[in-house]
Amino acid sequence: MRVFLSDTSLLIVQCFAALSICAAILASIHVILRRGDNRSAIGWLGLFWLGYPLIGCLIYLMVGVNLISRDKKAIGADILSKNRRRRPKRAQTGTHSHRTLSIPPHMHTLKKMGDSILGNKLHSGDDIQLLSGGSEAYPAMLEAIESATRSIAMASYIFKDDIAGRFFADALERAKNRGVEVRVLIDAMGSSHGGRSVYRILKNRGLAVRRFMPTLGLPFLRFANLRNHRKLLIVDGRLAFTGGMNVDVAFWPEHRPAGMTPKTDAHFMVRGPVIADLMAAFEEDWRFTTGEKLDGEIWKVASDDNGTMYARGIADGPDLSQRLTHSFILSALATAKHSIKIITPYFLPHSDIVSAMGVAVLRGVKIEILVPDPTNSMLVQWSSGDYLKKVQELGCVVWADKVQFSHAKMMVVDGCWSMIGSSNWDPRSLRLNFEFNLECHSEQLALRIEQYWDDHLQSAKLWNHSSPADRPRWMEIRDGIARLFTPLL
Numbered sequence: 001m002r003v004f005l006s007d008t009s010l011l012i013v014q015c016f017a018a019l020s021i022c023a024a025i026l027a028s029i030h031v032i033l034r035r036g037d038n039r040s041a042i043g044w045l046g047l048f049w050l051g052y053p054l055i056g057c058l059i060y061l062m063v064g065v066n067l068i069s070r071d072k073k074a075i076g077a078d079i080l081s082k083n084r085r086r087r088p089k090r091a092q093t094g095t096h097s098h099r100t101l102s103i104p105p106h107m108h109t110l111k112k113m114g115d116s117i118l119g120n121k122l123h124s125g126d127d128i129q130l131l132s133g134g135s136e137a138y139p140a141m142l143e144a145i146e147s148a149t150r151s152i153a154m155a156s157y158i159f160k161d162d163i164a165g166r167f168f169a170d171a172l173e174r175a176k177n178r179g180v181e182v183r184v185l186i187d188a189m190g191s192s193h194g195g196r197s198v199y200r201i202l203k204n205r206g207l208a209v210r211r212f213m214p215t216l217g218l219p220f221l222r223f224a225n226l227r228n229h230r231k232l233l234i235v236d237g238r239l240a241f242t243g244g245m246n247v248d249v250a251f252w253p254e255h256r257p258a259g260m261t262p263k264t265d266a267h268f269m270v271r272g273p274v275i276a277d278l279m280a281a282f283e284e285d286w287r288f289t290t291g292e293k294l295d296g297e298i299w300k301v302a303s304d305d306n307g308t309m310y311a312r313g314i315a316d317g318p319d320l321s322q323r324l325t326h327s328f329i330l331s332a333l334a335t336a337k338h339s340i341k342i343i344t345p346y347f348l349p350h351s352d353i354v355s356a357m358g359v360a361v362l363r364g365v366k367i368e369i370l371v372p373d374p375t376n377s378m379l380v381q382w383s384s385g386d387y388l389k390k391v392q393e394l395g396c397v398v399w400a401d402k403v404q405f406s407h408a409k410m411m412v413v414d415g416c417w418s419m420i421g422s423s424n425w426d427p428r429s430l431r432l433n434f435e436f437n438l439e440c441h442s443e444q445l446a447l448r449i450e451q452y453w454d455d456h457l458q459s460a461k462l463w464n465h466s467s468p469a470d471r472p473r474w475m476e477i478r479d480g481i482a483r484l485f486t487p488l489l
Helices: 007-034 038-050 053-064 072-084 106-119 133-147 162-177 199-204 216-223 273-289 324-335 350-363 378-394 427-432 443-457 473-484
Strands: 125-133 149-157 182-187 208-212 231-235 237-241 266-271 309-318 339-345 366-372 396-399 411-413 415-419 435-441 460-462
Touching: 007 038, 007 053, 007 149, 038 443, 106 309, 106 324, 106 435, 125 133, 125 182, 125 324, 125 435, 125 443, 133 231, 133 237, 133 266, 162 182, 162 199, 199 208, 199 443, 208 435, 231 273, 237 273, 237 415, 266 460, 273 309, 324 350, 324 411, 324 415, 324 427, 324 435, 339 443, 350 366, 350 378, 350 473, 366 378, 366 443, 378 396, 378 473, 411 443, 415 443
Parallel strands: 149 182, 182 208, 339 366, 366 396
Antiparallel strands: 125 266, 125 309, 149 231, 231 237, 237 266, 309 435, 339 411, 396 460, 411 415, 415 435
């Protein structure tokens, strides 16, 4: 049977085809000009031209390309210059000779790499304390909020409307009623993760709260894949908290409802000049979201430098041309002489990181990795097996915590250097998310993290991946399909 199209219908089909071809051409040009990974570029080009061009371009627009371009001149430069005024008027560690820095000699190489990667200097006089789980972190954070006298800046990827979230909402409201300036930023995607967010409660109580890049309206769908994964709390510019912990009662054993799956994590209490880096990250996100500048004495960072640690912030994000955290990981792997300990809930590293780990092992470095087994994501669980198997074959020791889900993200090198914060070892954290980490030169902090490691190793066993011969074929197919989604996990 022959099907005849009217002139109007034929014109619509022709216009649609022309639009698809134009979209594919434009997307292909963007891929060729912007994407550095040839395999990724070939994959996108195949999707444009071998599948449905218009649908492929829409997918690329939503998850394959970063359309966020912060006004660096109007926002970033202004914030950086302002934070230079916040910092103490004293010589920075970068101008000191190596003899005056109380860090091991071979760590000066890593420090120099950090100077080049970030373009700023280490802060001296910092104090950073590890807080294990919600039992230690949440009471300390709530106490800091209750003691605030002038300003509170808080950012969280997940801020749940549960017992923990209500405690924080009440404390923030009391602070506002005392006359404290309060700003709260919650990621739009994270606010819908695993239950209702406390966002509307805070808004109804008159608090200045915003969602980072809402995704409900069509114009914002292009931002759905770019998330603010930072966890920051800065109180009066003198005390701060950062790390991997969201606001979720699952991390708080004393208040966790019966039957809820327990989670554990590590958070960090920060004092000293490095708080300026935390404040700069929050301020840039807040100004990007609302247009409001956080100026004046209310938001000034204190100049206390009574601590003994050297630290600096690593504010990473998809709006930067260089992958800062990725570069720091490679630098640490290249510098290590004796040992590396890695704690992460998700292990899906890029191939160059895997190669660097293999080279470090060949140099005699002992690399140990602690992951939860199972994770809280089936796709990650299915896709991470091959990565863990690969590094295990390279000589790394992989431990699996079978008892509890650990959400902590930490890396310790040679018992004297550590990187802590919000970044997982996966493409989302290292390429797509806005993250915040701290580079810390401190044997004291490294020792405390290693004690945390030892405590959690009590419930861990050596990780074992079944060989293909011991697994059903459908599992191999399932895991292979899951690996295809690794760039988006």
